[in-house]
Structure formats: C-alpha cells, structure tokens
Amino acid sequence: MYDAVFTERLQKPAVALVNTGFALDARSAASGKGMPGVRVVAETVPCECTEPERIARGVHAVIDDIVAALTVPLTRDEQSPPPPETAGARGIVFDGDLAEVQRFFYQRGWTDGLPIIPPTEAAVEEMLTGTDLPRDCLVGRMIPRLGKVTVEKIAINAVMAGALPIYMPLLIAGVEALLDPKSAFGTFEVSTGSWAPFWVVNGPIREQLHVNGGQGALSPGDIANATIGRAMGLIVKNLGGARKGLEDMGVQGNPGKYTMVTAENEEAIASWEPLHVQHGFQHEDSCVTVSFPNTYLQIWPYGSDDKGILRAIMSNMVPRWRQLTLLVPPGHAQTLADAGWTKGEIASYLYEYARVPAYRTPEFWGTPGMQRVRPPLNAEDPTPLLRSPDTMRVVVSGGAGAFMGMAYGAGTWVTKPVTLPSQWERLVRKYRSLVPNHLRY
Amino acid sequence: MGGSYEVMSPWAEVDPRPLEGINPRLADLRGRRIGLFHNGKVAAKPITDAVEAELRARYDDITIARFGRTANLEVAETSDRARYEEWVKEVDAVIHAVGD
Numbered sequence: 081m082y083d084a085v086f087t088e089r090l091q092k093p094a095v096a097l098v099n100t101g102f103a104l105d106a107r108s109a110a111s112g113k114g115m116p117g118v119r120v121v122a123e124t125v126p127c128e129c130t131e132p133e134r135i136a137r138g139v140h141a142v143i144d145d146i147v148a149a150l151t152v153p154l155t156r157d158e159q160s161p162p163p164p165e166t167a168g169a170r171g172i173v174f175d176g177d178l179a180e181v182q183r184f185f186y187q188r189g190w191t192d193g194l195p196i197i198p199p200t201e202a203a204v205e206e207m208l209t210g211t212d213l214p215r216d217c218l219v220g221r222m223i224p225r226l227g228k229v230t231v232e233k234i235a236i237n238a239v240m241a242g243a244l245p246i247y248m249p250l251l252i253a254g255v256e257a258l259l260d261p262k263s264a265f266g267t268f269e270v271s272t273g274s275w276a277p278f279w280v281v282n283g284p285i286r287e288q289l290h291v292n293g294g295q296g297a298l299s300p301g302d303i304a305n306a307t308i309g310r311a312m313g314l315i316v317k318n319l320g321g322a323r324k325g326l327e328d329m330g331v332q333g334n335p336g337k338y339t340m341v342t343a344e345n346e347e348a349i350a351s352w353e354p355l356h357v358q359h360g361f362q363h364e365d366s367c368v369t370v371s372f373p374n375t376y377l378q379i380w381p382y383g384s385d386d387k388g389i390l391r392a393i394m395s396n397m398v399p400r401w402r403q404l405t406l407l408v409p410p411g412h413a414q415t416l417a418d419a420g421w422t423k424g425e426i427a428s429y430l431y432e433y434a435r436v437p438a439y440r441t442p443e444f445w446g447t448p449g450m451q452r453v454r455p456p457l458n459a460e461d462p463t464p465l466l467r468s469p470d471t472m473r474v475v476v477s478g479g480a481g482a483f484m485g486m487a488y489g490a491g492t493w494v495t496k497p498v499t500l501p502s503q504w505e506r507l508v509r510k511y512r513s514l515v516p517n518h519l520r521y
Numbered sequence: 522m523g524g525s526y527e528v529m530s531p532w533a534e535v536d537p538r539p540l541e542g543i544n545p546r547l548a549d550l551r552g553r554r555i556g557l558f559h560n561g562k563v564a565a566k567p568i569t570d571a572v573e574a575e576l577r578a579r580y581d582d583i584t585i586a587r588f589g590r591t592a593n594l595e596v597a598e599t600s601d602r603a604r605y606e607e608w609v610k611e612v613d614a615v616i617h618a619v620g621d
Contacts, residue, residue, distance in 0.1 A: 095614075161542060
C-alpha cells in the first residue's frame with residue numbers, strides 16, 4: 081500500500097489491489113502515510129494464491145472496479161481530505177470508577193483484553209521516577225500510524241500494563257530497538273505471520289529488575305517478565321497504532337504477543353559470551369535484545385551428552401525459517417561447554433550438518449519468495465536448514481530439567497543498551513523486595 | 522466499584538500535517554501506458570498477469586509496463602527507488618498488486 085502512496089506522490093494515479101480481508105489495513109496504511117484517499121480495490125483472490133485460474137477469476141470479477149479506480153473523477157474528499165480525528169490523544173480522557181475505566185479503555189481498543197491499571201496522573205508521575213528524561217522527550221515515531229512515542233506515553237502504557245517505575249529504562253531501550261530499522265519491526269508487527277517480539281535481557285539489570293531467566297522463565301508469575309512484554313505490546317498498539325485485525329493482520333495470532341521475556345543466565349557458563357557481548361557490548365552493560373519469532377518449539381535431548389543434545393536439535397530443526405534462537409538450560413549448556421563447544425561452534429556445526437533432503441524445503445518446490453540463487457537439482461540433495469551460522473543464537477535460559485526451547489523466526493536480533501537514571505540505586509532499593517513469597521504446602 | 526479515576530490517554534499524538542489528495546484520474550484507458558507493479562508476494566505477480574490479460578482484452582491499443590520486486594519492502598526505502606521513479610515517469614497510471 082505504501083508503494084501506491086509513493087506512486088501518487090510521483091504525480092501519477094494509482095490503485096492498489098488487495099484481498100478483501102486487508103481493505104481496512106490498506107486504508108490505515110494510506111492514512112498513516114498522510115494520503116487517506118488512495119484508491120483500493122478489494123478482490124477475493126486467496127492470499128498467497130498460486131493457482132492461475134483462481135487468480136484470473138478473482139481479477140475478472142473486479143476488472144470494472146480497477147478501470148473505474150483509474151478513470152472515475154475524484155470526490156471532494158479525495159482531492160482535499162478532511163483533517164484526521166485527533167481527539168482522545170491528550171491529557172485526561174475519562175473519569176469513572178474502576179469498572180467504568182476498564183469498559184472505556186476496552187471499548188476504545190486500547191487494551192490487550194486483560195484488565196489494566198488506571199493510568200492516573202499520580203500513577204504516571206510515579207512511573208516517570210524511573211527515568212531522568214523529561215516526559216515530553218520524543219523517543220521516536222512508531223509506524224504504522226507514526227504516533228509520537230514520548231516518555232510520558234511510554235509511562236502511561238507501562239502503568240496500564242502493571243509495570244514498575246524501575247522498568248522504564250528498559251522499556252525506553254525496547255522502544256529504541258523496535259524503531260531501529262534493522263529490527264524490521266514495521267513488517268513484523270503487522271505481518272500475517274504473527275511474529276511476536278521476543279525480549280532477552282542481559283547485564284546487571286537482570287538481577288536488579290528480577291527478570292526471570294531460570295525455571296519457567298517464559299511462563300506467567302514474574303512481574304518483570306509479565307509486564308515488560310505486556311507494556312511493549314500496549315506501546316505497539318497504542319503508540320504505533322497496530323491493532324489486531326485492522327493493521328496487525330496476523331492470521332493465527334501469537335500468545336507471545338502478550339509477553340515473551342527472558343533473561344540470559346550469563347553466569348552459568350563463564351566461557352560463553354552472553355548475547356549482548358556477542359553483539360558488541362561489554363559484560364557490565366545492561367542491554368535488551370529483540371527478535372521476532374513466530375514459532376516456539378520445546379524439545380527433549382536424545383542423550384545426556386553433547387552428541388545427544390546436538391542430535392535432538394538437528395532432528396527438530398525445520399525447513400523454511402530464517403532465524404533460530406536456541407534456549408539452552410544451564411545443565412545442557414554446561415555439558416556442551418565441558419565438551420569444548422562454544423556458542424559460535426554450535427551454530428557453525430548446525431549450519432554444516434543440519435540438513436534435509438531438498439524435497440523437504442520450500443525452495444525445491446519453487447515457492448515464490450523462498451527461492452535460492454542456485455536451487456538444488458535433485459530431490460535428495462542435502463540442503464542446509466540454516467541460511468548461515470549467523471542466523472542462529474544460543475541463549476542460556478531456563479531451569480532444572482532437560483527441555484530446550486527453539487524460537488523460530490525471521491529477521492535479525494537488535495540489541496540496545498539500557499540507560500539508567502541518576503537515582504538508579506535508590507530505585508533498585510525501593511523495589512528490590514518485591515518478589516513472590518509463596519506459601520508452602 | 523467505588524473510587525473514581527481520572528485517567529490519561531494512552532493513544533499517541535501525531536504530528537499535525539496537511540493530508541494529501543490523490544491525482545486526477547485519466548479520462549479513459551484507451552491508448553494509455555499502464556504500469557503493473559507487484560511487490561514480491563506470492564500472488565502479486567500472477568495477479569498482474571491476470572490484470573494484463575483483462576486490460577488487453579478490453580483495449581487493443583493499451584501498452585503495459587511492468588515493475589516487480591523480489592522482496593516485500595517499500596520500494597521508496599530500497600535501492601530500487603531511483604529506478605522506480607524513472608519507470609513511473611514513463612507510465613500514465615499504476616496498478617499495484619499487493620498479493621494479500
């Protein structure tokens with residue numbers, strides 16, 4: 081849709097053909113680019129269709145509309161669009177009791193479906209104690225709506241998520257990671273592939289925030305893991321304007337979009353470089369890394385030694401995906417390290433030996449968008465499952481037990497440093513004791 | 522439920538900017554040079570094939586020009602931008618196939 085806007089800016093009439101299920105998405109995309117009147121023809125060709133006859137039927141059904149879109153004179157609104165609705169983005173927007181606030185926010189489409197903490201002035205003020213940045217500091221503009229991501233708006237969404245003020249520096253770094261073009265966030269946040277932002281926290285801040293990287297790190301129950309990811313999800317929705325079914329066109333959706341946060345157990349294997357060090361930072365830096373998996377698989381090793389662990393990983397790698405974050409619990413990490421494996425060697429080894437017959441890959445079947453420059457000639461030709469060793473990262477995470485996690489996605493990893501406020505130690509002391517004290521039974 | 526909450530908006534402000542209108546349409550497609558753009562998605566190029574067939578069946582004097590991308594990226598943000606700008610100069614209108 082952005083290309084049609086670009087064409088109109090080049091002074092030529094354009095029309096975009098989109099599947100009928102994407103018509104609202106197309107409208108939002110055009111409006112986000114400042115040209116809401118770009119003409120759209122909704123067709124019924126199945127998405128990603130590969131059958132010429134069905135495509136021909138679908139196009140035939142709308143050819144009159146296509147011709148009309150290029151020839152029917154403009155309406156007044158198309159010539160000179162009315163100004164967009166701007167109400168509801170500033171200051172106090174509602175006053176009511178708890179149930180009324182929940183209803184109001186839900187009906188505005190501002191929640192993730194779960195109840196929110198009411199973002200009152202006082203609560204937002206408290207959240208802002210987590211940063212030295214002024215509340216009107218502009219961190220960036222987030223697509224698709226190009227919403228202004230100010231520190232205050234981050235704080236408001238963080239309050240709603242139930243986050244603590246001490247998370248603010250990490251949330252700001254998280255926004256910076258999303259806004260980095262290398263993250264390809266603009267594609268992943270709205271894609272039919274339902275890619276979920278996966279956050280890995282490294283450095284001293286892990287302990288200070290109590291980000292769980294141990295037992296069940298990706299399960300509910302830790303306020304940091306739960307609310308950091310949730311806050312980022314609300315930021316994407318309310319500041320970027322990526323709303324499910326309107327702009328976020330994930331077909332199946334992804335539970336990881338509620339929250340998917342872990343911390344790396346950097347201390348488990350001293351000889352292995354933590355993720356942020358692999359990405360050029362120092363051990364003592366606090367960092368957050370985002371990537372976009374859409375699939376999460378948990379596997380059991382075929383033996384307790386390094387060979388059994390690697391065999392299980394190789395056997396469970398699947399064709400098509402372009403990026404793999406392997407979550408290795410500390411026990412297996414120790415086994416691998418004791419056998420002399422480094423993170424880089426594991427990736428290189430799997431790149432070299434993790435292969436399947438060509439017929440199991442989409443490339444062999446000529447799937448559009450999945451071609452290789454030199455595709456395999458024979459159905460049985462061994463074909464690598466990683467595009468390169470650099471398309472895989474090993475992260476030590478998880479607790480006691482044997483299961484490993486494989487987060488498959490696309491794109492790359494983007495790591496940003498977390499900038500701490502001047503009163504950081506005081507903040508850490510203030511929230512340090514906030515941990516669950518479970519009853520024994 | 523008791524208590525009252527004055528709550529702040531989580532919805533982002535956007536920069537005030539004038540919205541742009543679209544370009545005047547063509548009077549007719551007869552004798553025109555129509556650009557067909559596909560963005561690299563699976564169905565996009567076959568859709569442009571079907572559009573071309575339909576247009577040629579209707580207008581025997583129409584000219585078709587094509588521009589395709591292999592990656593589903595915004596063309597203005599890629600190294601193809603200059604080539605695309607030159608291509609657009611040579612056509613009277615563009616039909617964009619998105620593929621979904």
